[in-house]
Amino acid sequence: MNRRLFLMGIACATVGCTRGQVRRLNVYNWENYIASTTIPDFEREFNARVRYATYGSAEEMLAKVMTGNSGWDVVFPSNSFIQPMRALDLVTRL
Numbered sequence: 001m002n003r004r005l006f007l008m009g010i011a012c013a014t015v016g017c018t019r020g021q022v023r024r025l026n027v028y029n030w031e032n033y034i035a036s037t038t039i040p041d042f043e044r045e046f047n048a049r050v051r052y053a054t055y056g057s058a059e060e061m062l063a064k065v066m067t068g069n070s071g072w073d074v075v076f077p078s079n080s081f082i083q084p085m086r087a088l089d090l091v092t093r094l
Contacts, residue, residue, distance in 0.1 A: 022048075022049065023046065023047065023048035023049070024048065024049045024050075024051065025048055025049070025050050025051070025073050025074065026050075026051045026053075026071050026072045026073045026074070027050060027051070027052045027053070027072070027073065027074045027075075027076075028053050028054075028055065028061065028064070028065075028070070028072040028074070028075045028076070029052070029053075029054055029055075029074075029075075029076045030054060030055065030056075030076060031054040031055065031056050032054075033054070033076065039052050053072075058077060058078045058080070058081050061075065061077060061081075062077070062081060062084075062085070065085070065090055066088070066090065074094075075091070077091070
């Protein structure tokens with residue numbers, strides 16, 4: 001995934017935040033998916049804090065998300081998991 005697209009998606013998730021409010025974003029993504037500078041760059045540019053966690057397999061991600069109320073604002077499933085997650089009402093389009 002291109003870094004710019006990643007940042008745009010994350011920025012869309014923070015739209016509801018107001019000025020002066022501490023913005024927090026919880027991201028769950030594949031291991032080794034983004035550059036080490038992406039999160040600090042994003043936090044600096046958007047004045048936000050990011051809690052970033054990774055998973056090693058799509059099955060691991062799905063199990064955690066299916067527990068309900070996972071707390072993740074943005075999750076990056078593989079393409080083959082999007083439709084099943086959608087059927088379970090686990091994802092929404094940004």
